[in-house]
Amino acid sequence: MEKPRLSESQEDYLKEIFKLREVNETxxxxxxxxxxxxxxxxxxxxxxxxxxxxLVEHEPYKxxxxxxxxxxxxxxxxxxxxxLELYLARHLNYSWDxxxxxxxxxxxxxxxxxxxxIADLMGHPTHDPHGDPIPTAxxxxxxxxxxxxxxTFKKRIGVTIGRIMTQDRDILNLLSxxxxxxxxxxxxxxxxxxxxxxxxxxxxxxVPHTIARLIWCETVD
Amino acid sequence: MEKPRLSESQEDYLKEIFKLREVNETxxxxxxxxxxxxxxxxxxxxxxxxxxxxLVEHEPYKxxxxxxxxxxxxxxxxxxxxxLELYLARHLNYSWDxxxxxxxxxxxxxxxxxxxxIADLMGHPTHDPHGDPIPTAxxxxxxxxxxxxxxTFKKRIGVTIGRIMTQDRDILNLLSxxxxxxxxxxxxxxxxxxxxxxxxxxxxxxVPHTIARLIWCETVD
DNA sequence: ATTGTTAATTAGGTTGGGCTAATTTAGTAT
DNA sequence: ATACTAAATTAGCCCAACCTAATTAACAAT
Numbered sequence: 001m002e003k004p005r006l007s008e009s010q011e012d013y014l015k016e017i018f019k020l021r022e023v024n025e026t027x028x029x030x031x032x033x034x035x036x037x038x039x040x041x042x043x044x045x046x047x048x049x050x051x052x053x054x055l056v057e058h059e060p061y062k063x064x065x066x067x068x069x070x071x072x073x074x075x076x077x078x079x080x081x082x083x084l085e086l087y088l089a090r091h092l093n094y095s096w097d098x099x100x101x102x103x104x105x106x107x108x109x110x111x112x113x114x115x116x117x118i119a120d121l122m123g124h125p126t127h128d129p130h131g132d133p134i135p136t137a138x139x140x141x142x143x144x145x146x147x148x149x150x151x152t153f154k155k156r157i158g159v160t161i162g163r164i165m166t167q168d169r170d171i172l173n174l175l176s177x178x179x180x181x182x183x184x185x186x187x188x189x190x191x192x193x194x195x196x197x198x199x200x201x202x203x204x205x206x207v208p209h210t211i212a213r214l215i216w217c218e219t220v221d
Numbered sequence: 222m223e224k225p226r227l228s229e230s231q232e233d234y235l236k237e238i239f240k241l242r243e244v245n246e247t248x249x250x251x252x253x254x255x256x257x258x259x260x261x262x263x264x265x266x267x268x269x270x271x272x273x274x275x276l277v278e279h280e281p282y283k284x285x286x287x288x289x290x291x292x293x294x295x296x297x298x299x300x301x302x303x304x305l306e307l308y309l310a311r312h313l314n315y316s317w318d319x320x321x322x323x324x325x326x327x328x329x330x331x332x333x334x335x336x337x338x339i340a341d342l343m344g345h346p347t348h349d350p351h352g353d354p355i356p357t358a359x360x361x362x363x364x365x366x367x368x369x370x371x372x373t374f375k376k377r378i379g380v381t382i383g384r385i386m387t388q389d390r391d392i393l394n395l396l397s398x399x400x401x402x403x404x405x406x407x408x409x410x411x412x413x414x415x416x417x418x419x420x421x422x423x424x425x426x427x428v429p430h431t432i433a434r435l436i437w438c439e440t441v442d
Numbered sequence: 443a444t445t446g447t448t449a450a451t452t453a454g455g456t457t458g459g460g461c462t463a464a465t466t467t468a469g470t471a472t
Numbered sequence: 473a474t475a476c477t478a479a480a481t482t483a484g485c486c487c488a489a490c491c492t493a494a495t496t497a498a499c500a501a502t
Contacts, residue, residue: 117313
């Protein structure tokens, strides 16, 4: 039960399986291939290796699952990534749309020491700039409020943005311009066929459905 | 003449050639093999590739030299490394002996943005915690005072430590305990067969020659 | 000139992570 | 049941960066 030291690819596979599991109830080879930007045979091959290492379970033609230890590793990588994103934003003046790419490379090479240092410095935050939960040092996911995509709200109520479900730089840029960022509140006005009409900071916008579904909110009580 | 994007190995080769050239007047395949911890045939192979890319020149059985562009890349990596070392020490509370290893991994993955951000934050420093010069953003080495190894001083004069020529963690630990770090002054007492007797902060030590030759100093005028 | 030593190179193999093209499997629709 | 489609797998190849074992080159000493 010692630490086998994984390659960056392997870490990426585990991380991606974890993230896909949060959304889909099953993770296919294709999903992985798409997300990791490789061809399906490469996925088959790598999954085989990860199986042999007892990091994933794989019923052919059914889907992939992380084992306990596989999940631990995924959470470690995720913790690195999200701590880094917050750190880059807070301490190195990165803008919202720049943090992901840099964190993507750094997450694999920082040491436990580095992780602990920035976590400490930032007071052990629970969420990154996108609103994504940061696993704790013990690799538990923190409790997250119950969120729904903005485009699913029907009634006129106020909501608070909890999480932005994209890493697309242009969309992130747009949203930050509009102050549609985690923590901010939206006075919900109207949901019609064109999109969601919202009010933020006294400014009123139309948010198209394609974008609204990336903005997950909780109702304000 | 576009940017070919080098692998980490390739960057390491270029960096190591540069560092060896600062010390030896010629760089052999063996030197490289030793420093990079690979076997000589691997070096031959890699040097061939770097030659083909016009990053090094190689006269078989004579030695390796960096081309202009090869040197630029080496200096970029060196700049990353040394900025990172200082950054880790200053902002993330790393101790002297921990910074090298971490910087060694990070140097290959940080972006220009990251480099600029930490350089800015630290006020564009010229030397890292070991006293090694940090190449400027334009990739020029800053002027460095004229230094000599501590064990070469014969007369009783005061000196200031300029640079520590090792990355050995135990030695670095020892030296930092004794306050034998760049910037500090040594009241030079006596150079005898056992080593150099020095006074630092009212404490008097014997520094063995093996260690004294790693401590490069300038005379105080 | 011959020999011995050390440095460097060549030949050939391994491993990791990709790839394409061809094949098999599962699931759907007729 | 049959045929079709889409997903997954297999077979076989490539490339980077390493390795060991065997060979060649340079050079000093006799």
